[in-house]
Amino acid sequence: MVCEMESDQTEDMEMEVEVLSSMWPEDMNENGKQFNIDWPGEDQDMLEEVNINEDSTIVDFKRLVELTNYSEKGSSQLAYLVKNWEYKQENAVRLLREELDNLSKQQQESELKKLEILEKYQFEEERYGGDKRPISILDEDLKRYIFQEAPRKRNDVKIQDKLEIDAEYDSIKYWKQRATHLEKLLETSGQREQILTEKLQESIENLERQSSPVEELSQVLKRADNFLHFVLQNAPVVIGHQDNELRYRFIYNHFPSLREEDIIGKTDVEIFTGAGVKESQDFKREVLERGIPAKREITFDTGLFGSKTFLIYVEPVFSKAGETLGVNYMGMEITDQVRKREKMAKLREEIAVQKAKETELNKTIHITEETMRAKQMLATMSHEIRSPLSGVVSMTEILSTTKLDKEQRQLVNVMLSSGDLVLQLINDILDLSKVESGVMKLEATKFRPREVVKHVLQTAAASLQKILTLEGHIAEDVPIEVVGDVLRIRQILTNLISNAIKFTHEGKVGIKLYVVSGPCPDVKQGSHKRMASDHSKVLAKICKEDKCTSPSNNALDRKGSGGCKDADGANERLLQKGEGNYSEQNGASIEDEVDDPNQQETTVWIRCDVYDTGIGIPENAIPTLFKKYMQVGADTARKYGGTGLGLAICKQLAELMGGHMTVSSKEHHGSTFTFILPYKVSPVCDSSDDNEELTEMDNHDTSSEGNDDDINSGFFQFQPRTLGSLFSSHSSGRAPKLSPNGFGYNTLNKTNGFQVNSHSFPLDSNTSKETGSVEDACSVADAVETCSDPESTFKHTRNSGNPSTSGREQKINGVLDHTPCLSSPNSETTNSDQGEITEKIEKSQIQEQPDKSSECSSSKDAQISKTSLKPKILLVEDNKILVMVTRSMMKQLGHDIDIVNNGVEALRAVQRYRYDLILMDVCMPVMDGLQTTRLIRSYEESGNWDAAKDAGIDVEVSPSNTSQRSDESSTKRIPIIAMTANAISESAEECYANGMDSFVSKPVTLQKLKESLQQYLP
């Protein structure tokens, strides 16, 4: 049993060690046992195996001691170790005690055993030959036996003892025996005591040897250290301790790039430089000051180890008294992670951007679809509203030519003007929405600003029903020819001029054109002054007459120019054509104006002031002036009418063309609307213009001098006195023609006009007072024309485009051709009764003078008749009914036409004859209108039919024809008017894109056809 206890004890000891060693994981890896430290000796082996780089730990041992002594953490660690040691000591003591107990027990037992032996001996003595069992004390089996049997035996022994004593009590032998026995016992006891003492000594020695606290502690520490090394050997980790001055006291770095002495005792800043160093130092200091552990990611970029990102954990170290001693710091390199994270963030960002883009795209697609729908809607609108409305208007026009009494006529005239107004309004709205929805496309065409200004003024003068002077100033530096969207520019000018006229009762309205350096409207003040001076000048000139005529003037004003609107439109188109014809002056004059003909296209900013001496605009109304549906005030709307869209359109158009529009005004003195637009100037003049000279000369053999003046002249004036004559002069489409008659632009001739007219005016006002109707007011103008311009005969009049007016004119002309002017007003009063006859007269005129073709655009026709009798017109149309209807219409308009049924036939016809105009269906079998037009244009440009040949069309032009054509006008552009089935703007654009000049939407009506023809046939 003793032995067993001993072995148990040693096992216990082992267990203790194992408990300690189990602080470390038992199964670190498959060979984990290898590192499971049981004995310090084995420890050594393991360390050899793992081969720890001792250099990587750089320790200031003194500091460590200090730390362990002073820092709380250190002391707690120390306390733990001490406690551990104490526990172990206690355990040892306990074990020793137990051993002692065991020993004493053994002693007792051995004594008992001795007794037993003695007893047995006695027993053997007594019973010889009895059972004898050899018993060895040292025998293990016996030991176990004794352990099991002992208690009983002991009892026996005790009984024996007693018996022995009882039996021989008080005898000498007994005492002797007892003394000997006791002696023996004492002896063995002494022996045992000695053995125990030895053992105790041995144990103590052993204990002392085994468990010195320092040794054990250092072993534990060493083990911890070794394991730390083992764990950290490959980790990208730096561990360190810095004191409260942030000087390194300890650093562990597996990949040291500096030696110990370079680090210990130094701060971060002293060790390395670069980005992040300061930050980390500051961070550590912050932790030091705040006393709270913290983590932070810091990116270093130092010369020592390049650009790396560390996640740094810093915790403060406190003394027992609670003051900070320094910081523990642990950094882990996470450069790759950061890079990945950044990459991820970037990806995520990109995805987000992508998504945003997608949404934006979807939105755009949506908007585009909406716009498309709006466009479609617009096209439908234009068709659906305009067609029936123009039906109403044209029916009304027809109605007005019938036999009506005075009252009915007035009503019809109101209908007409209202209808026109609504039509104008719808056109305006459509224009506006076109601009806004981006449907409106700008064209770049070459045009002459002087011509445009002149024609706009002429147009205005033509429909002018007040005594106003219209004038135009064009500065010398304005190029002869510029490139821009002439239609839109003209639209702006016409709008502004008609606006100005509407709000001006006396004085003048004018246009001033000059080049400015940029889009800045900086000359406002100057123009004001100029305007004022102009104003006074005009006043001086015309004050006398103005005063006496002003009453009638007002009467005329009240009723707008409703009836004349059509005339405006028609004239405007006419002018375009006229403009083209004027361009033959190009060659002669362009060199004066454009400095460097070789220069490439340059942009020139031209400022245009439209000024008037009208009622002006109150200052508070100016800001809203360009807003849609805004007029200066309710009064204005009532008094002057209008849609309130005109200025908005002008402004938007100007902006669409890259310019802008401003206004300055002084109430009761006048307004000036200014728009500045960029134009391209093309230095090379188009040679094709020259070819028009022929025609031009034909038309104006009497007036070429006038033309010359015109092209360079910077000033036009339309005096109020020549009101009537201008109406007709304009209608002729050839204003210069009138200059010999004295109604042109040079001041010398003007006086002539004054004289003639001075008689008629008082009469005019009388008439208008008497009758008081619009129609009469118009008629006055007609009458004046008849008187003032006896030489320009009735032939011009139909051009006004207003059937009612023209009808009357026809009549007057027919009946009263040479009647003195004074009588004309009288005839006017009976005019309405004779409406029916008008048509008849017209017809008879056609029959009487077929060669003069007085019906339509008569002046041109009349003049052309000298060379070629009529304009030659080709209709390309496959639909028989349309052919029939169109032919009939053209006949009514005074034109005979050639008819072909498809594009190929059209090409042949064009090869054979020279046409002045082609009406072209777009959708046709064999070859459609677009391709046909392209081929014709290609021929006009190149002078040959190669393109047509390429398209597979056989050209069967006889040589003579070809030569004739190329001589005369191979490069002359034939106006081509498309006839389209739908009014959708795209289709119109397609027409323009393919070289067509204009288009008429089907069903073709007389009115539409007439307007289109007027545009191209002067």
Added chain:
Amino acid sequence: MEIVAKLQKQFMDFISALYREFLQLQNLQDESNPDFVREVVSLFFVDSENLINNLTAALQQQVVDFKQVDSHVHQFKGSSSSIGAQRVKNACVAFKTFCEGKNIEGCVQCLQQVKHEYFLVKNKLETLMMLEKQILAAGGRIPDLS
């Protein structure tokens, strides 16, 4: 004379029911061309019936040539719109849409519609012509439309 007035009134009613394209047609007729309207209208009849036949045939083909159909319809649309047969024209517009969509069923339906409208307008125009004739026969004058 009463009968003339009555016929004339009927005539006017009829005319006013037609579209202004037809009025325009009427306007184009004058002394120099007294049979203009009649000519156009009868041309329209011939043309339309041809087209309807062609369309019917084209739509009965195994493989419908929509391009061909479209061109027929286009013709029809053009002529009907110039004569003022607005309802025929509208039917043609719908027809064209189906044609572009290559929808045979829709086309067949539209053809029926076009036919229907055409016969209506034909009826009307014939009545008109008859009225005109009757007015003239009764010694009256065709009312001046302008």
